[in-house]
Amino acid sequence: MSKSIAEKKHWLISQTELESWLDGIANARTLIAPRQVSGIMRFCQVEKSDEIAWHGKTQKTKLASRPVMSIKEIFFPPTERMFKIKKNRQEIHLEETYPDWETIVFGVRPCDARGVKLLDALFLDTNPVDSFFARRRGNTTLIGLACKDLGPTCFCTSVGGTPNDSHDMDIMLYEKDGDYVVEAVTEKGRFLILSGEWKETDLGSRQFNDKEHFPVPEKGRWPEHFNDEYWSRISERCLSCRACAYVCPTCRCFSVRDEIIKPGEFERIRCWDSCAGENYRRVAGGHKPRAEKSERLRNRFFCKFYYYPEQYGLGTSSACTGCGRCIDVCPAGVDITEVLMDLEKSA
């Protein structure tokens, strides 16, 4: 007896079927996927599936590697227009503009999907709702790809993640002997599934090769480390360059300003910013709280593991997804796993 479409949940597809499916999607909608751009893998729009940085096709990419930037920028772009300003002498006219196109993202890793979920707590679940993030979120479907290994700097399993977690996806793909098991996770995902064409299957085993976990200080134990001398020592390396914040899937600080488009026309934009910046916390009159680099580095760690969870109701979980990008990108060797281990040891 055959199941109704709504009951079907898993299908087995080949690489060729996957590629033609993605080609179909890219024809009709905006498809974003990992792509090599000037030697750097990033999430970018692709017109055809052979533009995707497939494992094996591009020697430089490994299965467990992930794009340099997280999918954060799809929902919360580095620069986003809040509205347009038209100015004619004493007349001002504000024009609202919204991102309103449907986007499918392929190749999302579980750490990144979790990052977006963590940002939901701030942009969607804390009033007022952020209209830009909300629109992009509503118009986007996430097609995940489970990791079979943890990459050299990955540590998701130490911060509560799993490399094959499908929770925050709409569709999840698991590699299986050169083919893929497709799982419909949400109703939104189900709309994209070619259930009539594909062969139904069972989920089967979803194994991954874990690596050694390291202990992360529990949320409640962070305050006792606030005045540790350690922050001065570790921040000697920090250049306050802010790269860690930009690649982080959950760093979301921004600044707002107006930019000129042409004479008489401006736009109010918000841009990524970071608490590592020296002027970030400046107040009227030029007074600068958090003037020391160590105070700023400490703020970033406390934000991830104490402030953000406290402010946006994450319970005991942290705002770190364990993607390890900040380790890869830091020019000065500040390694979040080293910091977490040091703190745990010093308790």
Place this chain on the structure above:
Amino acid sequence: MNENPMLPYLGKLVEVRDLASEIKLFRVELQDGGSEAFKSFQPGQFAFVSAFGLGEAPFGIANVNGRGPAIDFAVARLGSVTTGLHELGEGDIVGVRGPLGNWFPMKKFKGKNLVVLGGGIGGAPLRPVIQYVLDHRNDYGSLSILWAARHPSLLVFTDEYDEWRAAPDTNLHLTVDSPDEKWDHNVGLITQLLEKVSPSAENTITITCGPPIMIHFVTKMLQEKMGFPPKNNYVTLEARMHCGMGKCGRCNLGEKLICMDGPVFNMEEVGGLLETFL
């Protein structure tokens, strides 16, 4: 509210005048849905004011609700947005986004004596408190205003001192760090003035706004020398906020956000935070 909470209401500048050296008062009459949005604003709340083409910045609302349809902002010329605002005149259009943040619990203060301590432009968010007390004078005990600035030319709301002094059971004490020839009030820091006035902690609430260093020493003196319990010392804090709605992350004071959890705090709350405001 707009779907886009970052979209300001438009408002017309109906009055622009010098308040002190490099500090101007902007009186805004809101258009469209703005007056509806601001109909219940409270003393201590803040709003963003836009100089279109340059950006926006947060300011404490400087007047009390109910004294007319307009909203006042005191703006010191410091950065690009405030410089842009200073170039505007009556009839020009600004943007106003708010009201945001919490407020001084004026109803809870009923029956108490109040000591209001303002330093420089920090007097601006305290003016609605003073106006509120004057408008509900019988609801409160004595009102002492300690008003300070670096120089006489930096004292704000000087043209209202007569109104304040004339109110029943109300006294105004002025001090400046460096006087000019005409100055015939106190000279020195606000803490010296506070020591001289020496208010009783009995049934008294203090409200302080000024530079972080001033708030630090004033509240320290109140608590350590004058016996004020921290929970009776209210302050309003400031940060370089960019959204005012708990999103942009710029105003955290440890685990609190000044925009959402403040800007008004009592010192018991501030004392419990990981990070200091200094």
